Amino acid sequence: MSEILRSYEKYFRRNRLPHLWCPGCGNGIAMKAIVQAIEKNPEFNQDNTVIVSGIGCSSRASGYMDFDTLHTAHGRAIPFATGVKLANPKLNVIVITGDGDCTAIGGNHFIHGCRRNIDLTVVLFNNNIYGMTGGQASPMTPTGKKATTAPYGSVDRTFDACSLAQAAGATYVARSTAFHVNHLTDMIAGGFNNKGFSFIEALVQCPTAYGRRNKMGAPAEMLKWMRDNAVMKAAWDKLPDEKKTPEKFPIGLLYETNAVDYDTAYESVIELAGGK
């Protein structure tokens, strides 16, 4: 009897599955959203798309995806991806990164990737914690939440990675969550259509290293928390300030602008230099 595959399953290296993520982890949802966004895009296929990731639970996704895949070093996915893209601009380059990977150790690369407006789509799997190393605080752990390195609650202030990306020059900035999976897919698909630096923050639940320590309940409860606190951008813009409590956050396409991407800009350098 032949197995019936769902259409997106061909994008996975099925011999590498099951994945190493904990039961209830949101990374698989975000990974699936990426391949479904690829499936929707007539110009993206498995031979012309490269997945680049850093180090962390989230960054392990590259190993499960049946493309040319590059699992780099902690924080360095964006520089590697920059090299891939500039050496072969015909390739579509997608970066998968974690909140620590992207905004702590890789923070400088992140802002300079945005500034260059290099044509990458970066999907940040934000689980609010260092998952792989067992639950230390990340720059995106909300103030007051507990982590193994913040046993009394974190006093650090938190990065808003979307605002950061926008300020640094990204030309497409969106946020969604593992609860809003179809919406997340659309946000990623929108990033693929932007020729420039596209950034999508995907909020994912980490029941093991974050939820449990912060008494957020089972994975389903964490997903419900996303449902109850995420506000669509249009509604968010109309929300009176007193209703924008610290728990609430906007999702959707947060920012979009037009600017020349790095590859295109460099073509004019080649022309000026008289190169081929």
Place this chain on the structure above:
Amino acid sequence: MADRRLMQGNEACAEGAIAAGVRFFAGYPITPSTEIAESMAKLLPKYGGTFVQMEDEIASMGAILGASLAGAKVMDATSGPGFSLKQELIGYAAVAEIPCVLVNVQRVGPSTGQPTAPSQGDVMQVRWGTHGDHPMIALSPWSVRETFDLTVMAVNYAERFRTPVILLMDEIVGHLRENVTLPTAEEIAIYPRRKPTKTRAEGYEPFAPEADLVPNVADFGNGYHVHVTGLIHDETGFPVGSPKVTQESIHRLHQKINRAGNEIIHTEEYFMEDADFAVVSFGGTARTVYEAVSEARELGYKVGMLRLVTIWPFADEAIARLAAKVKAITVAELNYGQIINEVQRAAGGVCPVEFCGKYDMRTFEPPEILDAIKKMCEGGGAN
């Protein structure tokens, strides 16, 4: 024959890179290497290549590794502090077997040290700077023309062995200006990017070694769906927690280089035919040693010199032969004592090995080496 041109060592490095087929360079400015990046910024777009100034040396290193996997021949250049920053990704390149050339134009360290002053203090860092067991190839030029030639050689070795190769320059040669005639394209042998010889349907495994122990990893974008990781991996490229695979892959990484020692290890000898004593040196310092040895010969001392062109892997055999021939060896290097430990090890106690070092931000003057030669010869080799 091409024209004779006055050029700097750093410029010759950039010319060599272009001639060897380098088409991607990522860099970050640092003295005394900056002219390499500046030259590449000017030259690369003329050849349809890409120069990018990254936000730091780690990013530069990441970018060249990504570009190499996407099919380009790649290089980047730095000096002490920048070279320290690159260490993690040098190890990545070694274990993921990514061809790349890194130029380190040495300056005085540690830390910011003496930014514009010459030194040869990174000899051991080049070998052991990144964590874990890994082989290393490092070449060290002593002239502007040789900088061109060794850059080409470095690019070829990087491609041939799929490994990081370090061009270990120093400020002396980097900023030296000489009249040189560069070879024409026809005179230069280029090692092309290795290509898969099997299709996926035929069971292609990207990290399966060929007879020379080097794998033919497919460039991205060719439908091979290669997985590249810094984790220890098997021939499929995927990580495994197996002791056997771990041991075998670390061993193969070393063996692919060690077995090719005869191809990689280059030394040069001067005045050695009838020599009873020898000076061992490399890079810019070897220029002063040559002067001093020539003078010593005029004074009647039976002394010669051996120049290490390849620093790593170390020229064990050449040094062992030298030790068997001479009564004593002096090692001249611009540091507190680094390569001397290798020379002593390779000499195996067969003859005494003396040290002539300097670390005061100035290059050697010939009389300093001459004094060391006189001391060695007059000591007669007795310790």
